[in-house]
Amino acid sequence: MRQPLPDAWYCVGRAEALKAGTLRSVQLNGELIVMGRDGEGAPFALRDRCPHRGMALSKGRFDGDALTCPFHGWRFGTDGRCRDVPTLSASDAADLSRIAVQRFPVRESAGFVWVNPHLGASGSDVPAVPELDFEPAGCVVVALEVEASFDLTTLSLVDPGHVAFVHDSWWFRPSKELREKVKSFRPTPHGFTMTSHATSKSSPVYRLLGGVPDVEIEFRLPGVRLERIRAGSKRVANYTFATPMTQNRTLLTNALYFSVPALKPLQPVAKLLMRQFLTQDQQVLQHAQAGLDRKPTMVLFGQGDLPSQWYFRLKREALQAARESRAFANPLQSQELRWRS
Ligand code: FES
Ligand SMILES: [Fe+2]
Structure with a gap:
């Protein structure tokens, strides 16, 4: 009861602060989350932690399509799936589909970005994200x-x-x-x-x-x-x-x-x-x-x-x-x- 509701939308900053091609790290409910916008401008939120050795992905590169971990170069799509482990030899029988970074649902509303930090499937009865019912000047x-x-x-x-x-x-x-x-x-x-x-x-x-x-x-x-x-x-x-x-x-x-x-x-x-x-x-x-x-x-x-x-x-x-x-x-x-x- 003393903890914040785990399955709910929280404001993590202004929508305009999330710019294409750059990464932002935010703290939410004890978790570090790396955020950005993909090629279409849609926001994404991933746990700011490379599954390999825990490195902060927000310290790495983002080319608008994939994030590259600065420690050993593993690459992740904005959906959190691992796309490439560059240090693998051709003789490594690797199944990248088993490697992924936790992805969190994101929304934009009233000029802000909202993240639901819930791990696992989110329930359907989650309080709505605040909206504005007029066009602000x-x-x-x-x-x-x-x-x-x-x-x-x-x-x-x-x-x-x-x-x-x-x-x-x-x-x-x-x-x-x-x-x-x-x-x-x-x-x-x-x-x-x-x-x-x-x-x-x-x-x-x-x-x-x-x-x-x-x-x-x-x-x-x-x-x-x-x-x-x-x-x-x-x-x-x-x-x-x-x-x-x-x-x-x-x-x-x-x-x-x-x-x-x-x-x-x-x-x-x-x-x-x-x-x-x-x-x-x-x-x-x-x-x-x-x-x-x-x-x-x-x-x-x-x-x-x-x-x-x-x-x-x-x-x-x-x-x-x-x-x-x-x-x-x-x-x-x-x-x-x-x-x-
Ligand atoms: S810690 Fe990320 S690639 Fe090694
Ligand atoms: Fe007050």
Whole structure:
């Protein structure tokens, strides 16, 4: 239960960072994965480990068609199959079909690359990859590594209680007072959604859109928070993804997409503020992780902590469903929650 869901899609970086003819090594769930694009531009992901002596294939050459290990020159296709062992003599009776590098499923969506690190056949009932339902005029991305477990980091995506204390910057929370909030939640496939009509007292960030926006925040397994803001025909999406790198290192990626070209000049400022916001989470999560390392228990208390409890329930159900080879059955019910923030 403390491990991240093994059979799920995780964000491993921007799609534009994966360029033809080059290799990238990423860390995902304790594994090193070498990524690239084949001749057709399709992304691939292989375990970054040559089966011969364990060499990192990402250190080798890639000609757009095959990867060459820099240690003894074994060659592998982007499907992971061994194509050539150049040191073999003609008298070696070699069967290359038995040699392969583990291949992981890859997808591209919302400007990012997603990998499912599951070993073996992936189940059919895996949470969907996040998508964008409008054509963005611009996108600002900030990513930060947090020295904390995947669970602890993901909880911060569904935790309304920390906002007033951790994210108390003037531009996000002009008022320092705690106010009672009432929000309705409903279950969605592999998660839950909170809907609300923002008030004019909302953050100045919303005011930039003009008018009172509708805000919908979806949480989805494994660690995906999708905030969708609508003001008339204007659209903003604020997506956050948690990616487990190792046991105690999690990548937080925050992407802000907007439909209005007039907001483009604000991109550098947005990036600065997003980085500040994410750094606030990073700092507090690292200190909390140190406390959990000394004693790994939490007290989840009050309605503000219910979404955190739901996260663990959703995850438990996903693990159980996979074990029993059945469809995921969302254990949550629609509910109104009250808290002060
Ligand atoms: S370690 Fe890769 S070819 Fe020997
Ligand atoms: Fe936060």
